[in-house]
Amino acid sequence: MQTIDKINNYWIHQFEMPLIISGPCSAETQEQVLETATRLSKASIQIFRAGIWKPRTKPGNFEGIGEIGLKWLQKVKEETGLKVATEIANATHVKYAIEYNIDILWIGARSTVNPFTIQEIAESLKNTDKIILIKNPIHPDFDLWIGAIERLITQGIKNIGVIHRGFSTYKTDKYRNLPNWKVALDFIKRYPNIPILFDPSHICGQRKGLSKIAQQALYCEYNGLMVETHCRPDEAWSDANQQITPEKLLETLKSIEVINKNARQKLDVLLLQIYDLNHNLLYLLSEIFKLSNIIGKLKKNCHLPMVQHNLWKQMIDELKPYVKKLYFSEDFSEILFQYIYKEFVNIQNRAIE
Numbered sequence: 001m002q003t004i005d006k007i008n009n010y011w012i013h014q015f016e017m018p019l020i021i022s023g024p025c026s027a028e029t030q031e032q033v034l035e036t037a038t039r040l041s042k043a044s045i046q047i048f049r050a051g052i053w054k055p056r057t058k059p060g061n062f063e064g065i066g067e068i069g070l071k072w073l074q075k076v077k078e079e080t081g082l083k084v085a086t087e088i089a090n091a092t093h094v095k096y097a098i099e100y101n102i103d104i105l106w107i108g109a110r111s112t113v114n115p116f117t118i119q120e121i122a123e124s125l126k127n128t129d130k131i132i133l134i135k136n137p138i139h140p141d142f143d144l145w146i147g148a149i150e151r152l153i154t155q156g157i158k159n160i161g162v163i164h165r166g167f168s169t170y171k172t173d174k175y176r177n178l179p180n181w182k183v184a185l186d187f188i189k190r191y192p193n194i195p196i197l198f199d200p201s202h203i204c205g206q207r208k209g210l211s212k213i214a215q216q217a218l219y220c221e222y223n224g225l226m227v228e229t230h231c232r233p234d235e236a237w238s239d240a241n242q243q244i245t246p247e248k249l250l251e252t253l254k255s256i257e258v259i260n261k262n263a264r265q266k267l268d269v270l271l272l273q274i275y276d277l278n279h280n281l282l283y284l285l286s287e288i289f290k291l292s293n294i295i296g297k298l299k300k301n302c303h304l305p306m307v308q309h310n311l312w313k314q315m316i317d318e319l320k321p322y323v324k325k326l327y328f329s330e331d332f333s334e335i336l337f338q339y340i341y342k343e344f345v346n347i348q349n350r351a352i353e
């Protein structure tokens with residue numbers, strides 16, 4: 001049985017990086033689904049998304065087209081070759097999604113928040129090979145997110161990824177859901193094998209700022225993006241404000257690629273300089289320790305006291321005004337000299353043995 005620490009990420013390797021999942025918030029009509037998918041297939045999109053059952057904040061809004069939308073997704077697969085994804089929120093959704101051979105299923109933020117719902121979904125998916133993506137819960141509860149993954153793993157589900165779609169806040173202006181860079185970075189650090197995607201659409205809630213934040217996410221080593229697109233965004237039946245056209249998405253991806261390439265080149269040059277400086281630093285440290293070896297031998301031959309801490313301290317004190325002019329803190333220099341002194345004494349001790 002897999003555990004969360006030993007989870008594999010084989011599924012992501014069948015896709016090009018960054019993995020882009022895109023499509024409308026909701027499937028509305030067959031024509032809207034097919035037109036959006038056809039236009040997306042000309043961009044470098046690999047997975048088409050569309051919500052079939054929509055968790056809406058208030059009743060009376062469009063709550064999803066239901067089962068018929070799954071037939072449209074099948075048509076998308078046949079006509080464009082794209083893989084398809086939809087949201088599932090209970091065992092009945094899972095049953096239909098499997099029946100219609102939907103490739104990727106995602107669990108929305110409002111479901112991740114509820115362990116009963118996750119347990120029901122996990123049991124109905126038992127041992128599936130489908131790719132299951134888990135959005136973060138609506139509030140920043142890391143353990144609840146991890147708990148959802150563990151519930152799926154316990155049911156023998158292997159192909160798992162997560163999506164950061166931001167966290168709810170009372171007051172919204174710039175963002176509809178606040179991104180938390182720390183949580184996501186912690187995730188990457190703790191579970192480097194679990195692919196993590198970024199959903200700039202539900203974070204921004206509007207078109208403004210979407211490209212910029214998507215770019216930042218790719219800098220932070222996200223494996224890809226889930227972006228809402230619609231053939232006529234202003235007419236969308238849900239989340240109209242945040243959807244963009246497939247062409248706008250392509251433009252955004254191209255600009256990210258160019259900016260990333262330029263930034264990466266600059267970074268490479270800077271890292272090369274740091275490599276050279278580190279090389280010099282090692283040489284200088286080695287020169288210091290070569291002298292401490294000579295000092296050790298001298299002290300031994302001339303019967304001088306081995307440890308002369310005061311002389312060392314006097315030297316460091318004399319260097320202090322100089323440290324003030326340098327590019328690092330006095331605290332750092334203090335710690336650095338403590339380490340050097342420790343090795344300085346070790347080498348002297350070895351010299352007299």
Ligand code: PEP
Pocket residue numbers: 025051055107108109110135165202
């Ligand atoms: C969606 O992806 O359309 C959706 C409802 O997202 P979330 O669960 O992030 O609100």
Ligand code: MN
Pocket residue numbers: 025026228238239
């Ligand atoms: Mn949406």
